[in-house]
Amino acid sequence: MNRGDMTPTHTYDKCQRPLTRIDFYAELLEGCIYCNVWKEVARAVWRKIPEIYCFGEEDAKTMFMKDPKGNLAKAQTYYSSKHPM
Numbered sequence: 001m002n003r004g005d006m007t008p009t010h011t012y013d014k015c016q017r018p019l020t021r022i023d024f025y026a027e028l029l030e031g032c033i034y035c036n037v038w039k040e041v042a043r044a045v046w047r048k049i050p051e052i053y054c055f056g057e058e059d060a061k062t063m064f065m066k067d068p069k070g071n072l073a074k075a076q077t078y079y080s081s082k083h084p085m
Contacts, residue, residue, distance in 0.1 A: 012037065024049060034076070 011018050012032035021030045021041065029049070031038030039046045055061040064071050 033079075 012035060014037075015032060015035055017032055017034050019030050020033050021028060022038075023029075024038070028041045029038040030041050031046070036048050037046050038049050055064065
């Protein structure tokens with residue numbers, strides 16, 4: 001498969017949500033963004049990756065970190081509303 005192809009090919013069997021492909025520090029991974037379970041596309045070893053937050057401004061990071069669990073839940077709710085199962 002072409003490394004540039006980031007199209008999900010199937011669903012994760014535990015939650016039935018579509019798998020997503022990401023470039024994780026030059027490693028092509030496929031997995032479930034909701035369950036945070038990932039595997040290398042060429043291998044079948046599943047693992048979790050640490051949460052990584054990217055902010056455009058230091059103020060945004062400061063605001064987010066005041067309630068990271070609550071803000072992450074809001075982000076997941078928003079994402080789910082835009083990408084229903």
